Amino acid sequence: xxxxxxxxxxxxxxxxxxxxxxxxxxxxxxxxxxxxxxxxxxxxxxxxxxxxxxxxxxxxxxxxxxxxxxxxxxxxxxxxxxxxxxxxxxxxxxxxxxxxxxxxxxxxxxxx
Amino acid sequence: xxxxxxxxxxxxxxxxxxxxxxxxxxxxxxxxxxxxxxxxxxxxxxxxxxxxxxxxxxxxxxxxxxxxxxxxxxxxxxxxxxxxxxxxxxxxxxxxxxxxxxxxxxxxxxxxxxxx
Numbered sequence: 372x373x374x375x376x377x378x379x380x381x382x383x384x385x386x387x388x389x390x391x392x393x394x395x396x397x398x399x400x401x402x403x404x405x406x407x408x409x410x411x412x413x414x415x416x417x418x419x420x421x422x423x424x425x426x427x428x429x430x431x432x433x434x435x436x437x438x439x440x441x442x443x444x445x446x447x448x449x450x451x452x453x454x455x456x457x458x459x460x461x462x463x464x465x466x467x468x469x470x471x472x473x474x475x476x477x478x479x480x481x482x483x
Numbered sequence: 484x485x486x487x488x489x490x491x492x493x494x495x496x497x498x499x500x501x502x503x504x505x506x507x508x509x510x511x512x513x514x515x516x517x518x519x520x521x522x523x524x525x526x527x528x529x530x531x532x533x534x535x536x537x538x539x540x541x542x543x544x545x546x547x548x549x550x551x552x553x554x555x556x557x558x559x560x561x562x563x564x565x566x567x568x569x570x571x572x573x574x575x576x577x578x579x580x581x582x583x584x585x586x587x588x589x590x591x592x593x594x595x596x597x598x599x
Contacts, residue, residue, distance in 0.1 A: 412521075
């Protein structure tokens with residue numbers, strides 16, 4: 372039983388395309404996050420959602436948009452992909468008051 | 484604003500030797516602190532966390548860390564390294580510093596290699 376799952380695991384696409392990455396958690400957590408890990412392994416928060424409300428929105432390009440159809444899902448849509456978007460994207464979820472974020476396995480996005 | 488500095492991007496130890504991975508934080512108030520491990524091609528897994536209870540925190544896989552306010556440090560240690568400990572280790576601080584739903588600010592990571 373995977374706690375936080377992401378699809379796809381690998382995504383190769385061309386510049387200018389629009390793509391989506393899906394995330395689902397079956398932990399009943401209240402808050403979900405998207406992180407970006409660059410080629411140097413540096414991790415940075417992109418977005419978080421709490422009960423379907425965006426509560427953190429870091430300075431990422433507006434080509435990136437999170438969408439949460441329900442509490443268990445937080446999808447990441449990316450428009451007009453650029454070479455610099457190539458990275459590993461991690462979804463995570465958090466139970467209120469627990470402090471521990473559970474991470475998904477990551478989606479490796481390669482833009483050619 | 485909170486920040487985390489991990490000294491040493493790569494640490495190499497022999498199997499059975501002490502593991503010491505360094506982490507220093509910068510924060511206006513003592514923050515919540517975390518160590519995560521990332522095995523190759525996998526997501527992050529929480530090793531341990533400090534949330535203002537005991538300053539010596541024990542985690543999984545024999546790791547522990549000590550919160551030292553005077554040194555603004557939260558170094559990760561393990562008495563005896565095992566080959567399976569080879570991975571990337573990330574120190575993180577909660578933002579806001581005592582927030583339970585804040586985001587995590589990560590250090591740049593330390594890659595641990597274990598030699599047979």
